[in-house]
Amino acid sequence: MNRKEIFLVSAFRENSVWKQVLGICSALAVTNLMLNSLIMGLGFTFALALSSLTTSLIRNYTPRSVRMIAQTLIIASYVIIVDILLKAYLPEISKQLGPYVGLIITNCILMGRLEAFASKNPPLDSFIDGIGAGAGYTLVLLVIAFFRELFGFGSLFGIRILGVWWTNWSIMVMAPSAFFLLAMLIWIINKRYYKLG
Amino acid sequence: MAEQGFMERPVYPVLFIIALSLVFVGILAAMYRMNEPGIEKQKLEAYEKSILSLCADSLASATGISTPEIMAAYPQSFADYIKPLPEGAYPRRAFEVKFGDRILAYVFDITGKGLWGTMRALIATTPAKDTIIGINVYEQLETPGLGARIEESWFTGQFEQKTVLDNGVPVDFELIPEGQSAAEPNQIRQVTGATITSKAVLTMLQNELRLILDVEAGK
Numbered sequence: 461m462n463r464k465e466i467f468l469v470s471a472f473r474e475n476s477v478w479k480q481v482l483g484i485c486s487a488l489a490v491t492n493l494m495l496n497s498l499i500m501g502l503g504f505t506f507a508l509a510l511s512s513l514t515t516s517l518i519r520n521y522t523p524r525s526v527r528m529i530a531q532t533l534i535i536a537s538y539v540i541i542v543d544i545l546l547k548a549y550l551p552e553i554s555k556q557l558g559p560y561v562g563l564i565i566t567n568c569i570l571m572g573r574l575e576a577f578a579s580k581n582p583p584l585d586s587f588i589d590g591i592g593a594g595a596g597y598t599l600v601l602l603v604i605a606f607f608r609e610l611f612g613f614g615s616l617f618g619i620r621i622l623g624v625w626w627t628n629w630s631i632m633v634m635a636p637s638a639f640f641l642l643a644m645l646i647w648i649i650n651k652r653y654y655k656l657g
Numbered sequence: 658m659a660e661q662g663f664m665e666r667p668v669y670p671v672l673f674i675i676a677l678s679l680v681f682v683g684i685l686a687a688m689y690r691m692n693e694p695g696i697e698k699q700k701l702e703a704y705e706k707s708i709l710s711l712c713a714d715s716l717a718s719a720t721g722i723s724t725p726e727i728m729a730a731y732p733q734s735f736a737d738y739i740k741p742l743p744e745g746a747y748p749r750r751a752f753e754v755k756f757g758d759r760i761l762a763y764v765f766d767i768t769g770k771g772l773w774g775t776m777r778a779l780i781a782t783t784p785a786k787d788t789i790i791g792i793n794v795y796e797q798l799e800t801p802g803l804g805a806r807i808e809e810s811w812f813t814g815q816f817e818q819k820t821v822l823d824n825g826v827p828v829d830f831e832l833i834p835e836g837q838s839a840a841e842p843n844q845i846r847q848v849t850g851a852t853i854t855s856k857a858v859l860t861m862l863q864n865e866l867r868l869i870l871d872v873e874a875g876k
Contacts, residue, residue: 518677521664522673523670523673525670526670526673530673530674530677533674533678534677537684540688541684544689544692544696545692547692547696547699548692548696551699551700558801559801
């Protein structure tokens with residue numbers, strides 16, 4: 461597999477959210493605003509890509525018995541770095557994202573990619589795989605956030621799109637809407653591209 | 658092959674994790690140190706803005722400048738109107754809100770025990786310190802979704818324009834269910850599912866007001 465293919469596979473064909481159904485919690489939690497979703501996605505991609513790179517670099521020296529502790533340690537460190545950077549430069553967004561940035565640590569996608577890919581493949585490939593999986597995740601967040609913010613607030617990235625005639629759907633602001641939007645997304649993609657059901 | 662032998666010894670995983678931890682702790686410590694001034698600055702800014710927003714309405718009616726304009730003029734407006742009182746004047750950090758020579762309000766930084774940890778709040782009072790202008794809980798460790806809702810404006814807004822002194826004694830507030838509407842001026846709608854936290858806010862208010870009033874009485 462060349463690098464372009466690695467990226468495409470982990471971002472789309474084997475997308476962590478719609479194909480592997482991982483990382484659902486955060487996809488439901490932070491998607492009521494486009495900007496929050498974008499920052500969350502970028503932070504996530506940053507943490508995942510660098511964790512993949514690091515895990516891959518030390519893969520030949522990592523004892524099997526402690527590999528998962530090592531992976532968790534690596535993930536946690538990068539996530540804390542994201543948290544520190546957000547606090548220092550984007551305090552408003554840091555406040556809105558609240559505990560969810562810290563909870564990237566427990567996101568199954570990270571552990572999944574490190575265990576399935578980075579611990580067996582060369583550093584650069586792992587890095588690309590991390591970027592791919594992160595891009596796939598960010599894409600899902602943005603698609604859900606697009607509908608939630610548009611219908612829930614009548615705006616996109618905080619810019620008013622729909623006129624004053626628009627009545628905001630308050631369900632879209634709340635968590636339940638993310639459940640059915642995500643379900644619809646998975647359904648449509650499965651139906652169209654994987655010819656399931 | 659010597660290295661291979663070492664990697665198979667039982668002590669190797671332990672040493673590996675210790676080494677890895679040290680490396681990452683070092684990186685994190687360095688990252689934090691580098692960004693600490695930035696984080697502190699952002700915190701201070703949020704704190705000062707919070708003080709300003711509590712008394713922005715009072716300032717607006719005194720100065721004739723609209724509330725949003727006062728907020729937009731931060732940090733100049735903070736420097737113009739808000740003066741920290743010298744340490745020791747009150748047992749808590751205190752700020753005087755002044756327009757010219759007229760004192761418009763006082764802001765106190767109060768603290769109390771919540772359900773899970775210390776809560777900190779800013780409270781603005783009238784110059785006579787008998788009426789609350791506004792309150793803002795800016796730091797708390799209460800349960801997200803339940804107790805943490807004491808930060809929400811519907812809850813803190815209930816204290817606005819509340820008389821807290823009755824003949825020099827702090828008023829006893831009474832909690833009523835969230836869904837009801839207050840019939841008496843001393844009734845406060847509590848956060849559903851967070852009775853202890855709601856009570857803690859009232860206790861904090863009473864204790865801290867008493868503390869401030871004691872200073873006043875001693876003068």
